[in-house]
Amino acid sequence: xxxxxxxxxxxxxxGDDLGHRVYEFLAGQAIPGGVVVIDGGLKGIDLxxxxxxxxxxxxxxxxxxFGPPGEVVILDRETAASGAGPYDHGAGLPYLLRLLPFVxxxxxxxxxxxxxEGPAHPSVVRATATASLEVAIHGCS
Amino acid sequence: MANRVICDIPLNRVEGDLEIKVAVEDGRVVDAWSxxxxxxxxxxxxxxxxxxxxxxITPRICGICSLTHLTAAxxxxxxxxxxxxxxxxxxxxxxxxxxxxxxxxxxQSVLMHMNGFANVFHSGHDLYDQAVARYASLAGERSLDVVxxxxxxxxxxxxxxxxxxxxxxxxxxxxxxxxxxxxxxxxRNILSQFRxxxxxxxxxxxxxxxxxxxxxxxxxxxxxxxxxxxxSDVGFLIRFGLGAGLGNLGRGYxxxxxxxxxELPEGTxxxxxxGRLVAAGFAEGVTVEAFDQARxxxxxxxxxxxxxxxxxxxxxxxxxxxxxxxxxxxxSWSKAxxxxxxxxxxxxxxxxxxxxxxxxxxxxxxxxxxxLVRQLARLTRPTTYFQAMDAWLGELIQRFGEPVxxxxxxxxxxxxxxxxxxxxxxxxxxxxxxxxxxxHYQIITPTAWNGAPRDSEGLRGPWEEALIGxxxxxxxxxxxxxxxxRSFDPCLVCTVHVVGASGRRTL
Numbered sequence: 014x015x016x017x018x019x020x021x022x023x024x025x026x027x028g029d030d031l032g033h034r035v036y037e038f039l040a041g042q043a044i045p046g047g048v049v050v051i052d053g054g055l056k057g058i059d060l061x062x063x064x065x066x067x068x069x070x071x072x073x074x075x076x077x078x079f080g081p082p083g084e085v086v087i088l089d090r091e092t093a094a095s096g097a098g099p100y101d102h103g104a105g106l107p108y109l110l111r112l113l114p115f116v117x118x119x120x121x122x123x124x125x126x127x128x129x130e131g132p133a134h135p136s137v138v139r140a141t142a143t144a145s146l147e148v149a150i151h152g153c154s
Numbered sequence: 155m156a157n158r159v160i161c162d163i164p165l166n167r168v169e170g171d172l173e174i175k176v177a178v179e180d181g182r183v184v185d186a187w188s189x190x191x192x193x194x195x196x197x198x199x200x201x202x203x204x205x206x207x208x209x210x211i212t213p214r215i216c217g218i219c220s221l222t223h224l225t226a227a228x229x230x231x232x233x234x235x236x237x238x239x240x241x242x243x244x245x246x247x248x249x250x251x252x253x254x255x256x257x258x259x260x261x262q263s264v265l266m267h268m269n270g271f272a273n274v275f276h277s278g279h280d281l282y283d284q285a286v287a288r289y290a291s292l293a294g295e296r297s298l299d300v301v302x303x304x305x306x307x308x309x310x311x312x313x314x315x316x317x318x319x320x321x322x323x324x325x326x327x328x329x330x331x332x333x334x335x336x337x338x339x340x341x342r343n344i345l346s347q348f349r350x351x352x353x354x355x356x357x358x359x360x361x362x363x364x365x366x367x368x369x370x371x372x373x374x375x376x377x378x379x380x381x382x383x384x385x386s387d388v389g390f391l392i393r394f395g396l397g398a399g400l401g402n403l404g405r406g407y408x409x410x411x412x413x414x415x416x417e418l419p420e421g422t423x424x425x426x427x428x429g430r431l432v433a434a435g436f437a438e439g440v441t442v443e444a445f446d447q448a449r450x451x452x453x454x455x456x457x458x459x460x461x462x463x464x465x466x467x468x469x470x471x472x473x474x475x476x477x478x479x480x481x482x483x484x485x486s487w488s489k490a491x492x493x494x495x496x497x498x499x500x501x502x503x504x505x506x507x508x509x510x511x512x513x514x515x516x517x518x519x520x521x522x523x524x525x526l527v528r529q530l531a532r533l534t535r536p537t538t539y540f541q542a543m544d545a546w547l548g549e550l551i552q553r554f555g556e557p558v559x560x561x562x563x564x565x566x567x568x569x570x571x572x573x574x575x576x577x578x579x580x581x582x583x584x585x586x587x588x589x590x591x592x593x594h595y596q597i598i599t600p601t602a603w604n605g606a607p608r609d610s611e612g613l614r615g616p617w618e619e620a621l622i623g624x625x626x627x628x629x630x631x632x633x634x635x636x637x638x639x640r641s642f643d644p645c646l647v648c649t650v651h652v653v654g655a656s657g658r659r660t661l
Contacts, residue, residue, distance in 0.1 A: 055217055056319070061305050099291040100265035108292075115298045 014049040016149050019060060020073040021053040021106055027132060031075040031141060034133040038142045048149050057105040061116060064109075069123045071149045073141060074106055075130065082131030085144045087153055090124040125153050158184075172605065172644060174635065175485075178626045183635070186614065186621040188605045190488035193458075197473040200595040205231065205565045205587050208595065209322045212583065215597070216645060220319040221254045221311060222576035226583040226597075230572030231326035234587055235562030241419035243328030243558045245546040246314050248416045248431070249341065251574070252543050253310040254318070256348070256536045258577035258643075259502070260356060263533040264289065264300040264387060267640045271394050275633035281394050288390065296387060299355065307348045313337045328559035335554050342547045349540050358386025361537045368512040388533055395526035404525040404638035406620035408518070410437040410504035411493055411603065413445065413582060415575035416542070422549060424542045427509065431542050432575050435508035436493055439522075440515045442508055447571060447582065452598065453490040456483065456607035464610050465492055468584035468596035469569060490606040490615060491598050499523070499616040500579030500603045501642060503531040523620075525641035532643060565590075576600050578643045604642040617642050 018039065022032030036052045044050055053060050053072075064070050072093075079086045090110050097111035098104070106126070114121050127145045129137050158179045171192045177185040196215055200208055208227040213220035225247060232239060239247070271285035272294065279285070288296040308318045314333055315323035323330050333341075353360055359382065367376050373392070376383055383389045395401060414434025418426045427433035434445040451465025460474035476484075490497075498504075503523060506514035517527045565587060572583040579600030586594035606615030614622075617639055624634050 054320075058301060059305070059308075059319075061301075062309075097292060099269060100261070100297075111292055112298065112301060115293075116301045118302065 014047055015068040016048045016070070017051055017063065017067055018048060018071045018073060018145050018149050019051045019053040019063060021055065021060075022074055023055060029075050031129060031133040031138065032073045034138040035073045035142045035145060038138050039145070042142070042146075045146070045150055048146070055105070058100075058109050058112065060106075060109055061113075064113065064122060064124075065117055065119045067119075067122045069149065069152065070125075071145050072106060072110075072124065072126045073145050074126060074128045075133075076126070076128035077130050079128075080130065083129060083134070083137050085127065085129050085137070085140050087144065087148060088126040088128070089153070090126075093124075093126040123152060172639075174621070174639065176621060176626065176632075176635065178629065181625055181627060183621050183624045183626060186618040187485055188488075188607060188615055188618050189486045190605065191486075193475055193477070193487050195473065195475070197595045197597060200592050203592050205234070205585075205590070205592060206325070208583070208585065208592065209325060212597065213320045213322065215599075217319045218258055218645065219254060219576045219578065221251050221315075221321065222574055222581050223583070223597075224322060224324050225251055225574045226572035226581050227585075228324035228326060228572065229574065230570035230583045230585040231565065232562075233570035233572070234568040234585065235326040235565055235570075237327045237560050237562040239328040240557045240560055241421055242332070242550060242553055242556050244417055244419035245422075245550050246329050246333070246558060247324055248419075249543055249546050249550075250311045250314045250321075250323075251416070252539045253307050253345075255577045256539060257304045257307045259532050259535050260300055260304055260352070262577075262640075262643050263391070263529060264356075265297055266643075267529050267637070268387070268391060268394075269294070269297065270633060270636055270640065271398070273631070273633045273636075275628070275631050276394075276398060279394065279397050281390070281397060284390070285394060296355075303348070303351045306344050310341045310344050313341050325559070326565065327562040328557070330559070332554075332558045333550075335551055338547055338550050338554075342544065345540070345543055345547065349536075352536055356387045356533065357537065358382040358384075358389055361540050364388075364534065364537050369516045370513075373513065373517075388530070391529060391533060392526070395529070398637075399634075400526040400529075400637055400641075401524050402521060403624055403634060404528070404617075404620040404641055405522040406499055406616050407497055408439050408522045409493075409496055409498040409616075410507045410523075411445070411498040411500045411580050412436075412505045412508040413447070413573040413575060413580040415573075419546070419549075421553075422546065424545050431538075432505055433509040436498065437504070437507050440507060440518065442510065447573060449494045450582070450598070451492055451495070452596075452602075453492060453609035455490070455610040455612075457486050457489045458484050459489065465490075465495070468582065468598060469586065469594065471584075471596045473596070486607040488602050488605055488607060489598075490609040491603050492606075492609055495609075495611075497606060497609070497613060497616050497619065498603065499620075499642065500600050501528065501532070502535045502579075503528045504579060505535075505575060506531050525620075525638045528641035578645050579603060599645070601642075601645045605644055617644075 020032035020036035023029045024033040039050045094110035097107035173189045175187040176183045212223040268289045272290040311318040315321035414430045416431035435442045453465040584596045
């Protein structure tokens with residue numbers, strides 16, 4: 014598939030579970046052809062093989078500091094990667110996004126992060142899922 | 155009067171959940187306390203569940219070494235069922251576990267330990283500029299290469315076990331699936347590519363040449379022999395480490411523990427010790443004795459659990475958190491495992507010492523263990539795996555069609571012990587099934603051994619002890635402390651808890 018929606022986060026931690034909830038929501042929906050929805054869990058840099066070879070990847074994750082709680086935000090790769098620190102066992106999505114231009118063995122896909130801050134209320138999950146599908150299909154232009 | 159300073163040092167590049175407190179007098183560490191700061195609680199989660207649930211739940215303890223927990227959980231249930239997995243199941247289990255360990259060894263060495271060589275603390279080192287170019291976070295040429303090259307090796311696990319991490323393909327009696335020959339051939343190809351890259355850049359020579367290095371003198375000759383040796387990651391580790399004094403830092407107790415691992419399947423051509431590729435044993439210095447799990451006990455005198463006197467064997471242990479009180483006396487969520495009542499370190503160096511490896515025995519003969527030799531054992535451990543992995547994959551092809559599963563029947567009530575060597579060292583699961591449910595589950599992780607707090611006798615854990623005497627010139631940048639602790643490859647995620655959002659990332 015040319016496009017992937019990769020949902021990341023920790024289902025066990027309130028405030029960090031948005032990606033997982035969105036995955037569950039999308040798993041019950043009809044997904045347009047050419048788009049695959051993936052539960053990325055907490056894999057961080059190990060998501061690299063799922064990114065390579067695609068044209069567009071939309072990551073869904075909880076965010077902090079980009080808007081009021083509950084508001085869906087869309088971040089480009091560089092913005093989302095700005096929080097990357099050194100590698101450790103918890104190195105996550107920003108680490109992957111920061112390293113992507115150097116380690117991706119195919120042309121780097123367009124990468125976007127769709128997320129929201131705060132509790133993953135059903136309305137937030139629905140809005141995030143809708144926005145994720147929207148940018149997966151049409152990009153963020 | 156000595157100038158005594160207490161420093162709280164969150165070593166968050168080790169893990170967000172580990173804090174080291176050291177007392178520094180006249181610029182050197184005189185005491186240390188290692189604190190796991192989050193509660194794990196997996197043992198409590200498992201009690202009352204169906205016997206097979208440990209196969210699904212315990213791999214979630216760690217996303218780096220999930221397969222080792224699956225291995226321990228499955229072996230414990232093998233024991234309860236009284237069934238030995240067929241030889242091909244043993245081969246599949248072993249090969250998958252080795253793939254995971256090799257990825258961890260290379261990533262930890264380059265991305266976490268050698269990354270510290272690019273710390274400004276070392277700016278006076280002759281090789282500092284090279285270290286920055288090679289190992290700086292998010293930019294070092296070797297760091298990026300390691301990220302690129304280590305992603306494929308775990309595909310072996312996905313081919314054998316369906317996914318990585320957190321697969322549950324091992325079950326009591328064997329494995330759930332016999333990969334077709336085409337997939338085993340893919341595994342061989344992935345292994346071959348990884349080995350070529352490892353030998354070309356990480357090691358700088360064929361594995362066979364490295365395995366000829368059997369003494370300190372031979373190691374010096376190996377370094378002098380070729381620029382490819384010196385410029386490899388192994389060569390750079392040695393040259394930089396010696397220059398930074400890591401060969402004289404972090405001795406610890408010089409007691410080494412290995413549970414043994416990677417049982418040799420019946421009919422294999424692979425040689426080992428007492429039926430295993432990785433030998434079991436306990437060593438004081440280089441004097442090795444047989445390992446007996448009955449001599450393990452966990453102490454909680456310094457841990458936030460309900461007190462009991464002395465130590466308890468894991469079958470008698472309990473996990474009753476007491477998160478307050480005894481201020482200053484209790485300081486960690488990690489328990490303190492002891493062997494024969496003694497603190498002991500575990501990991502790849504311990505494996506080499508217990509196995510009687512002449513190089514590593516020689517390297518610790520004079521000054522004991524240290525941060526450099528621990529890391530060298532880790533970064534070169536794949537050389538002890540390649541031949542066996544390839545042989546087992548070849549045997550899987552030759553013996554394709556043989557069973558990979560012996561039905562164990564209903565799991566009867568009983569006790570089982572699952573022991574193996576994880577990437578970071580000795581891992582054990584102690585399981586009791588009663589009335590068809592898990593009645594008792596105790597897990598001792600490698601980092602519980604290495605990062606243990608004080609025991610009932612008030613004696614320090616291994617890396618607490620290893621920190622004593624280390625110079626601390628800048629408490630805001632305790633680089634040498636970091637090197638020593640990282641030489642044990644700590645994984646506090648597995649030691650103390652399941653969740654780690656705070657250390658994971660914040661967007």
